[in-house]
Amino acid sequence: MNDRSKQFIKDLIAEYYKKNVIEVSRINEREFGVGDFDAPIKRRHIAFTDNLTFNNFLRENAPIFISYSSALYSYPDARPMESKLLKEAELVFDIDADDVDSPCKGKHPSNVVCEICNDRVKEETIKLVEDFLTKDFGVSKSNIRVNYSGNRGYHVHVIDNDLMKLNQHAREEISDYIDPDPESFDIDILFSGYESSSYKKAGPGTEDNGWRGRIARVFVNLAERGDAALRQLEIDDSIIDYIMRNRENIVQEISEGDWSLLWSYRDQLIPKIVRYASSRNSKSIDKNVTKDIYHLIRVPNTINGKSCMIAKEFSYSDIDRFDPMKDAIVRKDEDVKVVIKDAPQIYMNDTYYGPYKDITIELPAYVAAYYILKGYAELSC
Numbered sequence: 001m002n003d004r005s006k007q008f009i010k011d012l013i014a015e016y017y018k019k020n021v022i023e024v025s026r027i028n029e030r031e032f033g034v035g036d037f038d039a040p041i042k043r044r045h046i047a048f049t050d051n052l053t054f055n056n057f058l059r060e061n062a063p064i065f066i067s068y069s070s071a072l073y074s075y076p077d078a079r080p081m082e083s084k085l086l087k088e089a090e091l092v093f094d095i096d097a098d099d100v101d102s103p104c105k106g107k108h109p110s111n112v113v114c115e116i117c118n119d120r121v122k123e124e125t126i127k128l129v130e131d132f133l134t135k136d137f138g139v140s141k142s143n144i145r146v147n148y149s150g151n152r153g154y155h156v157h158v159i160d161n162d163l164m165k166l167n168q169h170a171r172e173e174i175s176d177y178i179d180p181d182p183e184s185f186d187i188d189i190l191f192s193g194y195e196s197s198s199y200k201k202a203g204p205g206t207e208d209n210g211w212r213g214r215i216a217r218v219f220v221n222l223a224e225r226g227d228a229a230l231r232q233l234e235i236d237d238s239i240i241d242y243i244m245r246n247r248e249n250i251v252q253e254i255s256e257g258d259w260s261l262l263w264s265y266r267d268q269l270i271p272k273i274v275r276y277a278s279s280r281n282s283k284s285i286d287k288n289v290t291k292d293i294y295h296l297i298r299v300p301n302t303i304n305g306k307s308c309m310i311a312k313e314f315s316y317s318d319i320d321r322f323d324p325m326k327d328a329i330v331r332k333d334e335d336v337k338v339v340i341k342d343a344p345q346i347y348m349n350d351t352y353y354g355p356y357k358d359i360t361i362e363l364p365a366y367v368a369a370y371y372i373l374k375g376y377a378e379l380s381c
């Protein structure tokens with residue numbers, strides 16, 4: 001990126017902080033880190049006494065990146081880390097388009113997003129909140145904060161009092177529960193007491209909580225859709241034939257937790273269902289972010305220097321309507337001229353731009369900034 005392009009980005013960011021006030025909860029208990037074009041975090045162990053001081057800092061410095069700790073400390077700027085005296089930490093989930101299976105994989109460069117991967121990553125965020133956090137962990141939605149990452153995903157912050165006290169090990173267990181290893185999934189626990197019981201409905205049923213219900217629902221859904229859907233489980237054809245021949249009874253019985261018709265296949269079947277369910281549900285969470293209490297993450301509503309978009313916070317109830325490529329852009333009614341050698345198509349503010357090849361073109365400032373930061377354009381002289 002040349003100096004003129006850098007200055008253009010800096011000016012856009014500075015203007016954003018002049019026009020907007022960023023509110024950070026419990027600001028005096030958090031550690032901050034700032035970054036520039038070379039590194040998202042160049043300097044850390046920074047603290048602010050209040051939001052006024054913080055906003056003055058943003059206006060004066062227009063940092064390319066600003067991150068904060070989800071942890072809350074007595075002395076956030078103290079070092080080493082132990083001297084900060086940890087009080088508690090928000091439970092954080094980072095869901096990134098990179099880690100989500102999407103039909104557009106390989107069809108565009110991975111540093112940009114299209115409508116398809118944007119929708120997929122949103123779907124995963126909704127599943128995390130609905131299927132896991134609220135249903136399995138009983139978190140109230142009033143204790144869940146969601147923001148766009150400002151680049152290719154979403155951040156979910158849980159501020160539930162009990163969960164904020166969890167240590168690193170417990171957080172690791174939570175992310176392993178959400179994204180389990182199918183090979184080490186404990187099948188016997190799912191069916192404990194099943195074999196000895198004359199009452200055959202002790203297996204996972206569709207109405208059950210947690211993974212039990214998830215496994216039964218995923219299987220029933222695939223079976224109802226037919227053999228092509230079942231083939232996605234990658235089980236032997238002979239089992240698929242057997243399921244299809246007895247489909248009605250199997251679906252009926254498994255809905256109620258009775259797996260007797262599939263009993264002899266369970267050792268092959270259950271890990272395959274878990275694998276299928278987890279890759280659809282949750283492979284997308286970055287486990288390192290969730291377990292690392294000391295991790296610094298983008299401050300909501302600040303600019304992400306990888307895209308010049310806003311890490312926009314919004315009410316979870318609005319997630320269906322939220323369109324990052326429209327709602328998280330830095331608006332400016334100005335076109336700027338950029339030189340592009342080769343750039344993929346992007347979709348911003350309800351408009352398609354590109355693909356472009358060997359062209360000098362006037363683009364809205366936020367589109368130009370996006371292309372520049374992704375390495376596809378430079379500001380023209």
Ligand SMILES: [Zn+2]
Nearest residue numbers: 104113114117
């Ligand atoms: Zn895509």
